[in-house]
Amino acid sequence: MKQTISVLVENQAGVLNRITSLFSRRAFNIDSLAVGVTDDPTLSRITIIVDNGNSVVEQVEKQLNKLVEVIKVRTLDENSLIGRELMIIKVSANKSSREHIMTICSICGAKVADISPTSMTLELSDTPDRVSTFEDMMRPFNILEVARTGVIALQKGGGKI
Amino acid sequence: MKIRATAAIMECLLEQEVDTIFGYPGGTILNLYDELYRYQDRIRHVLTAHEQGAAHAADGYARSTGRVGVCFATSGPGATNLTTGIATAHLDSSPVVFITCNVGESLLGKDSFQEVDTTGIAMPITKATYLVRDPQTIPDVMRQAFAVAATGRPGPVLIDFLKNVTAPDVMIDYEFVPWNQNRACSSIQALASSHALKAPEPDQGDIDTLVDMIAQSERPLLICGGGVVRGKADQVFRKFAEKLDAPVAITVMGGGGFPGSHPLTTGMIGMHGSQASNVACAECDLLIAVGCRFSDRVALDPATFASQAKVVQIDIDRAEIDKNVLTDHHIIGSAKRVLTLLNEKMPQYDHTAWKEHILPMRAPSVAEDSPKLTPQQVLEVIRLQAPHDTIVATDVGQHQMWSIKYLHFDYPGQLLTSGGFGTMGFGLGAAIGAQMGNPDKRVVHVTGDGCFRMNCHELCTVEHYGLPIITVIFNNGTLGMVRQWQSLIYGKRYSETTLDRGPDFVKLAEAYGLKGFRVTDRAEMETAFAQALACGSGAVIDCVLDIDEMVRPMVAAGSPITDFLLKEGSK
Numbered sequence: 001m002k003q004t005i006s007v008l009v010e011n012q013a014g015v016l017n018r019i020t021s022l023f024s025r026r027a028f029n030i031d032s033l034a035v036g037v038t039d040d041p042t043l044s045r046i047t048i049i050v051d052n053g054n055s056v057v058e059q060v061e062k063q064l065n066k067l068v069e070v071i072k073v074r075t076l077d078e079n080s081l082i083g084r085e086l087m088i089i090k091v092s093a094n095k096s097s098r099e100h101i102m103t104i105c106s107i108c109g110a111k112v113a114d115i116s117p118t119s120m121t122l123e124l125s126d127t128p129d130r131v132s133t134f135e136d137m138m139r140p141f142n143i144l145e146v147a148r149t150g151v152i153a154l155q156k157g158g159g160k161i
Numbered sequence: 162m163k164i165r166a167t168a169a170i171m172e173c174l175l176e177q178e179v180d181t182i183f184g185y186p187g188g189t190i191l192n193l194y195d196e197l198y199r200y201q202d203r204i205r206h207v208l209t210a211h212e213q214g215a216a217h218a219a220d221g222y223a224r225s226t227g228r229v230g231v232c233f234a235t236s237g238p239g240a241t242n243l244t245t246g247i248a249t250a251h252l253d254s255s256p257v258v259f260i261t262c263n264v265g266e267s268l269l270g271k272d273s274f275q276e277v278d279t280t281g282i283a284m285p286i287t288k289a290t291y292l293v294r295d296p297q298t299i300p301d302v303m304r305q306a307f308a309v310a311a312t313g314r315p316g317p318v319l320i321d322f323l324k325n326v327t328a329p330d331v332m333i334d335y336e337f338v339p340w341n342q343n344r345a346c347s348s349i350q351a352l353a354s355s356h357a358l359k360a361p362e363p364d365q366g367d368i369d370t371l372v373d374m375i376a377q378s379e380r381p382l383l384i385c386g387g388g389v390v391r392g393k394a395d396q397v398f399r400k401f402a403e404k405l406d407a408p409v410a411i412t413v414m415g416g417g418g419f420p421g422s423h424p425l426t427t428g429m430i431g432m433h434g435s436q437a438s439n440v441a442c443a444e445c446d447l448l449i450a451v452g453c454r455f456s457d458r459v460a461l462d463p464a465t466f467a468s469q470a471k472v473v474q475i476d477i478d479r480a481e482i483d484k485n486v487l488t489d490h491h492i493i494g495s496a497k498r499v500l501t502l503l504n505e506k507m508p509q510y511d512h513t514a515w516k517e518h519i520l521p522m523r524a525p526s527v528a529e530d531s532p533k534l535t536p537q538q539v540l541e542v543i544r545l546q547a548p549h550d551t552i553v554a555t556d557v558g559q560h561q562m563w564s565i566k567y568l569h570f571d572y573p574g575q576l577l578t579s580g581g582f583g584t585m586g587f588g589l590g591a592a593i594g595a596q597m598g599n600p601d602k603r604v605v606h607v608t609g610d611g612c613f614r615m616n617c618h619e620l621c622t623v624e625h626y627g628l629p630i631i632t633v634i635f636n637n638g639t640l641g642m643v644r645q646w647q648s649l650i651y652g653k654r655y656s657e658t659t660l661d662r663g664p665d666f667v668k669l670a671e672a673y674g675l676k677g678f679r680v681t682d683r684a685e686m687e688t689a690f691a692q693a694l695a696c697g698s699g700a701v702i703d704c705v706l707d708i709d710e711m712v713r714p715m716v717a718a719g720s721p722i723t724d725f726l727l728k729e730g731s732k
Contacts, residue, residue, distance in 0.1 A: 014292065018284055025285050055483065062480035068289040068309055068352065 002031060003057050004081060004153050006161055007046040007064055008071040011037055015069045019046060022067065028052065028060050032085075032128075032150035043071065047083075047152045049128075074161040076153055083153035086125045088113060089135060092142040093120040101141055108134045119144060166296040166331040167196035170260075170322075173303035174204060177340045179231050181222065181597055183207045183215040187235025188275060190262040192327035194233075207597055207626065209590065210618040212239050216246020217590025217616075218597070219257045223250070225552055225574040225595035227393060229311050230257040236264060237275030240321075241282065245584055247317050248286040252581025253414060254391050256315035258306050259283070265325040266294065279321045288316040296326045296333050304343045305352060313360060314478040315391055360477050363494030363502060370490055371449070371473055372506045378447035380515045381407040382470070384430060384459075387414025387580065388452015388477060390573040394496035395419065398451060401500045405449075406512045408519045410438035412453055413565060416576035421569030425516075427523060431459040431722070433562045433712050436729050437522035439722045442467050444519075451475045452496045455485040456581065457718065463487075465721040475499050524729045526567065531683075536560070536635060538683045539704050540567040542690050543605060543633065550575065551603040554592035556612030557583045559641035562712040564607045586615030589632065593619060596628045603629070603694070610636040610660055620673040623699040630700075631693045634666055637706040645711050649726055659708075670701035679703045 009015045016035060023030055031049040038045050050057060057075055064073045076083075093101055094117075101120055105112065108130065114121035124134050128151055135146065155161065164172070170193065174182070182204060186194045197206055209215040212234045219230030230250075234243050240261045250257045264273045280290040289309045291302045302320060310318045325331075343349060375381065383405065389398045395418050402409050402425055409419050410430035419426060427437035434442075442448065448470040453459065455474075460466040463486050471489040474482055475496060482491045492499050528537040540563060543551075553568055554577040555561040561578055570576040577595055579587040592606040613634050623630050635641070640658040647655050670677030676696050678689035686704060693700035715727040 014280065014284075014290075017281065021285055059480065059484060062482075066288075066478070066480055068305075 002049055002051045003078065004076040004083060004151065005048045005050065005057070005060060005064075006074050006076055006153060007048065008038070008161065009044050009046060010069045010071065011042050011044040012069065015044070016046070018067060018069060019064070022063055023060070026059065026063060028056060034150040034152045036152070045152075047150070049151055072161050076155055080156045081153050082156055083127055083151045084125050085128045085131050085151045086123065086149045087131045087135065088121060088123050088147045089138055090119055090121045090144040090146075091138050092118060092144060094118060097141055101138070104134070104137045108137070110134060162335055163332045164335045165196070165329065166299055166333050167192050167327050167329070168199075169299045169333055169335040170303065170327070171196055171200045171204065172335060172337055173300055174231065176304070176338060176343065177229065177307045179204065179229070181205045181207065182231040182233055183209060183218040183222070183594065184233030185209060185212045185215055185235070185239060186233070187239045189236040189264055189324045190233060190239070192324065192329060193260070193262060193322070195329070206233075207593070207622070209593070209622050211616070212242035213246050213586070214590040214593070214616055214619040214622065216243045216257075216259070217249065217584075217587050218594035219259075220246060220250045220255050221554060221577050221591030221594030222598040223255050223257050223594075224253075224577050224591070226598040227574060228598070229307055230255070230594065232257060232259050234259070234261050235275065236262055236279065237277050239275075240277060240279040244282060244286065246590070247283055247319065249579050249582040249584045249587055250317040251286045251288075253579065254315050254387060255317065256310040257317045258310050259317060259319040260322070261319065262322045262324055262327060263292075264323070266323050267325070269323065280319065283319040286317070287319050290319045291321065293320060293322045293326055296331045299326070299333060300335055304338070304340075305349055307340065308349055308352070360495035360498065361479075361493050363492050363499045367490070367492040368499070368502045368506065371492060371503065374447060374471060374473065374490060375405065375507060375510070379512070380445045381405055381447040381449065381512065382441045382445035383407050383409045384448065384450040384453045385409055385411045385415035385418040386451055386453025387412065387418075388496045389415055389418030390452075392452060392477065392496040393573050394452075394500055395573050397497055397500040397504060399423070400504050401507075404504060404507055404509050406510045406516070408437065408441050408516060410434065410441060412459055413578060413580040415453065416565055416578070417570040417573045418452075420571045422571070424520075427519060429562075429565055432461060432716050432718065433566070433714065434716070434722070435523060435566075436714060436725070437519055439716065440522060441519045443469070443721070443723045445470045447471050447473065449473045449475065451500065452477070454481045457485070460486050461716055462719055462721050533707055534680060534682050534686060534704055536563045536706060536710055537567055539633065539635065539686055540564060542683065542686045543607075544568055546687070546690050546694060547605055548603050551605055552577065552595045552599060554578070554588045554595060554604065554606045556588040556608040557585045558609050558612060559637075559645065559710070559712050560607050560609045560612075560635035562642075563635070585612040588612065589616050589619045589623075592630045592632075593622050593626075593628060596630055597626070604631075606630055606632040608632060608634055609641060610634055610638065610666075611640045613666070614660075617669065620670065620675060620699070620701070624674040628699055629697060631690070632699070632701045634701065634703050635706055636666065636703050637708050637710060639708050641710070642712070644708070645715070648709070648711070649715070650717065666701055666703040676700040677703070679705065681705045
């Protein structure tokens with residue numbers, strides 16, 4: 001089962017290295033990882049998705065908690081989290097296919113970021129599932145390039161970790 | 162007050178009451194050594210032959226004194242030579258602060274002379290690493306490093322100063338704050354708010370649950386792990402064991418946590434565990450492991466480990482719970498605190514029937530007569546002749562297992578051994594550190610011929626500082642433990658384990674200005690050891706042993722704990 005771990009860390013050089021090296025040393029697999037600074041410029045939030053058993057997630061959480069640079073670790077409840085991923089996808093497009101692509105974009109809520117005589121570049125921010133669905137829908141049009149950010153997530157409601 | 166940045170580093174060491182450091186100078190750390198020259202009346206520096214020796218010495222100092230060890234080295238090869246020592250300290254939770262310097266900011270990242278990413282290399286083998294680029298952060302970093310190394314589950318910390326940070330003209334604001342008051346410093350407070358810098362307070366409910374479990378148990382077994390030693394919980398552990406009236410098995414790292422001569426001791430547990438310990442583990446109905454992480458050398462086969470028992474783990478490190486063996490109950494906290502609470506709530510038990518079943522399985526501890534010198538005879542001579550509080554530092558392999566089996570360790574810090582990382586060459590450095598930290602105690606270094614060859618150059622340190630360390634070499638002309646596996650598991654194909662080569666260890670000792678002895682039977686060993694004890698300087702005793710001596714009993718890696726490949730005492 002996929003689980004989302006949210007980690008608040010000191011915003012310093014080398015911290016990301018320490019976290020990822022912990023994953024490789026303990027042979028934990030990372031599905032996705034996203035990092036960015038928070039409202040407090042001294043802190044960064046790392047959102048990590050792992051697809052392992054419960055005992056592994058528990059170990060990850062405990063080991064992360066031991067790192068001096070880690071301020072807080074929380075495994076988010078899958079039923080009450082807002083998780084979003086940004087995808088930028090470039091597909092082949094010409095006069096005849098452009099309209100089909102636009103229809104799918106409006107169904108999925110994707111935006112056109114760039115256009116050229118032979119291609120379209122689209123962006124979509126949504127749950128990873130829906131982002132993947134959109135990617136599947138684009139496949140028949142010949143995907144040229146894809147970039148995905150990995151998921152960032154927060155818990156619903158007024159609380160914070 | 163403005164002072165030189167390097168002086169602030171020295172003052173921060175004095176804040177922590179550091180009076181001894183081990184190390185080796187070099188290009189980038191010159192500024193620090195220049196400052197040390199001014200502080201030489203207050204901080205004693207021990208110069209080793211090699212940075213690895215300095216790292217092991219700082220580690221041995223920490224293990225034997227319970228204080229934080231300190232080790233200096235320069236950038237590049239100086240720092241990489243430390244790494245085996247850092248990892249050794251890390252695996253055995255020994256508090257050491259390693260201080261290295263790196264090239265200056267303008268040369269950083271340019272593959273400059275003797276440049277390496279020291280903090281990057283040290284990351285997975287330390288509790289924390291600090292790269293200091295801003296001199297103003299020196300006091301914060303130093304105080305935080307010592308706090309992190311010493312509190313909770315102890316461990317090594319590395320600080321890497323850029324050379325420009327230590328330049329003689331760099332001045333910083335500094336105020337002397339004794340270590341027991343510096344917890345008020347802002348950086349430590351920030352750290353303390355996110356990480357419990359003191360040990361977590363045990364949960365009362367968890368304590369009560371264990372008290373109930375104990376009340377229902379008829380066949381309890383206690384395991385004394387390294388946490389009892391590091392937490393100096395030996396007295397409360399002993400009281401707990403006596404109240405519980407249960408057999409006590411001791412892990413390699415637990416040596417010294419419970420008296421080796423105590424009537425409840427069943428000796429080592431695990432791969433070379435005694436029959437009494439391993440059978441007790443298989444048959445007990447309640448297993449209480451204190452400060453023990455169930456390594457693969459103890460819980461050889463996690464699936465069958467203590468399969469009839471409810472397993473209870475007491476540990477200061479939450480991450481150790483359920484990591485290797487799934488437990489039925491656990492208590493988070495320092496061994497001392499948890500056991501004190503348990504002792505208050507627990508009545509006196511009587512498990513005579515269970516003890517009468519387990520304790521008679523213990524092997525007799527008297528060495529048999531033999532015309533050829535045996536490992537047990539060597540250790541018996543040491544046990545009988547050396548003072549009872551003698552500190553023993555070992556290397557790794559057969560001699561290590563025999564030492565733990567046949568010598569008795571009665572207090573934390575009496576046995577210095579690389580249990581987790583299994584570092585050959587650890588012993589002599591550790592012995593030097595222990596002797597520096599315990600000038601009134603006798604220090605004996607037990608080693609094998611393979612291990613001794615790795616770091617025997619530290620004999621020059623023994624001689625230079627006039628340390629009366631006695632090195633006892635179990636010289637069987639082979640890499641004994643590996644040969645034992647080859648004999649039992651690899652069809653006697655002795656691939657590259659025969660050490661039929663020099664040097665002559667007696668002449669080597671003499672070349673370093675120390676006394677050298679060679680012994681081939683018990684009587685010679687008795688004479689040589691007595692002379693070594695009396696000679697006032699360091700000594701090396703080369704004990705000639707049979708190449709096919711084996712450590713008994715033995716359970717193969719990954720096997721159920723009572724599937725003995727070799728039985729106790731059988732030939």
